[in-house]
Amino acid sequence: xxxxxxxxxxxxxxxxxxxxxxxxxxxxxxxxxxxxxxxxxxxxxxxxxxxxxxxxxxxxxxxxxxxxxxxxxxxxxxxxxxxxxxxxxxxxxxxxxxxxxxxxxxxxxxxxxx
Amino acid sequence: xxxxxxxxxxxxxxxxxxxxxxxxxxxxxxxxxxxxxxxxxxxxxxxxxxxxxxxxxxxxxxxxxxxxxxxxxxxxxxxxxxxxxxxxxxxxxxxxxxxxxxxxxxxxxxxxxxxxxx
Numbered sequence: 001x002x003x004x005x006x007x008x009x010x011x012x013x014x015x016x017x018x019x020x021x022x023x024x025x026x027x028x029x030x031x032x033x034x035x036x037x038x039x040x041x042x043x044x045x046x047x048x049x050x051x052x053x054x055x056x057x058x059x060x061x062x063x064x065x066x067x068x069x070x071x072x073x074x075x076x077x078x079x080x081x082x083x084x085x086x087x088x089x090x091x092x093x094x095x096x097x098x099x100x101x102x103x104x105x106x107x108x109x110x111x112x113x114x
Numbered sequence: 115x116x117x118x119x120x121x122x123x124x125x126x127x128x129x130x131x132x133x134x135x136x137x138x139x140x141x142x143x144x145x146x147x148x149x150x151x152x153x154x155x156x157x158x159x160x161x162x163x164x165x166x167x168x169x170x171x172x173x174x175x176x177x178x179x180x181x182x183x184x185x186x187x188x189x190x191x192x193x194x195x196x197x198x199x200x201x202x203x204x205x206x207x208x209x210x211x212x213x214x215x216x217x218x219x220x221x222x223x224x225x226x227x228x229x230x231x232x
Contacts, residue, residue, distance in 0.1 A: 034220075043118075043205045043223030044149075044157060087157075093219060100145065100170050101159035102221060 004088045009109045012078045020073040020108050022088030027068050032093040034102065035062065035073050037084040044087065044104070047073065083112045116140045118224035120206050126230045127196055135191045135227045137206030146189045147207040147221065148181065150174070157205070163189065196231045203228050 005023040012018040024033065035047040048055055048062045050071075055062040061074040075082055087107040119138045127133050139146050148160040161171040163181055178194045189208075193200055203226040209219055 038157070043207075043226050044221075045223065046220035049220070100162040100164075101147070101172070102149075102157075103159065104149075104157040106156060 006108045011111045013113050018075040018078045023070045025069045030092045031090040033071050034089045036087045039084045078112045085109050120224035120227050124228045133193050137189045139208030143208035143210050145209045148191045149205045150202040152202045201231045
């Protein structure tokens with residue numbers, strides 16, 4: 001599986017934007033970039049995913065570099081409820097021959113300061 | 115909003131005993147998964163299940179583990195002879211589709227079952 005690299009931890013002030021980076025220099029052409037998060041004592045939760053173009057949904061935005069070797073998850077206004085571990089995961093969702101599993105790394109622990 | 119439900123939320127068992135962890139996936143989903151997370155460690159994939167058979171399993175999913183979809187709604191993980199190192203949070207997940215770039219294929223996770231083996 002292609003690997004991702006994320007900072008271990010980040011801090012943000014409440015109501016300010018947060019940019020969570022992810023490096024994936026060995027990404028293949030059929031790998032989608034998925035972001036999940038895990039709030040304390042809960043199961044992982046889907047945030048967003050994309051292939052090449054930037055993506056927006058009600059939770060966040062995903063900015064993907066033109067060469068696809070990095071991406072950034074953007075929370076537009078951090079709230080206390082956004083304090084969680086954020087995982088950047090690559091998965092082949094396109095070729096039909098990829099693995100079904102999500103391979104979680106250590107992620108980035110986001111702390112939100114009131 | 116539909117959700118994956120898991121029971122029990124916490125299970126304590128003696129080493130060597132069998133346990134069954136239960137999950138009710140989202141009703142129109144076709145793909146089911148089990149993951150586990152040992153305290154303080156990464157979330158690890160165990161197994162995926164589709165069309166009444168295992169699609170993929172990790173090296174963790176050895177002969178002491180089995181999965182079953184006994185009826186149209188439940189999805190279970192059985193651990194035959196529990197060991198101390200099986201103590202972990204076990205998460206069930208389901209998804210509607212998999213390899214479909216044009217469709218939402220997110221995995222929905224349950225709240226987990228905390229298994230403590232003593």
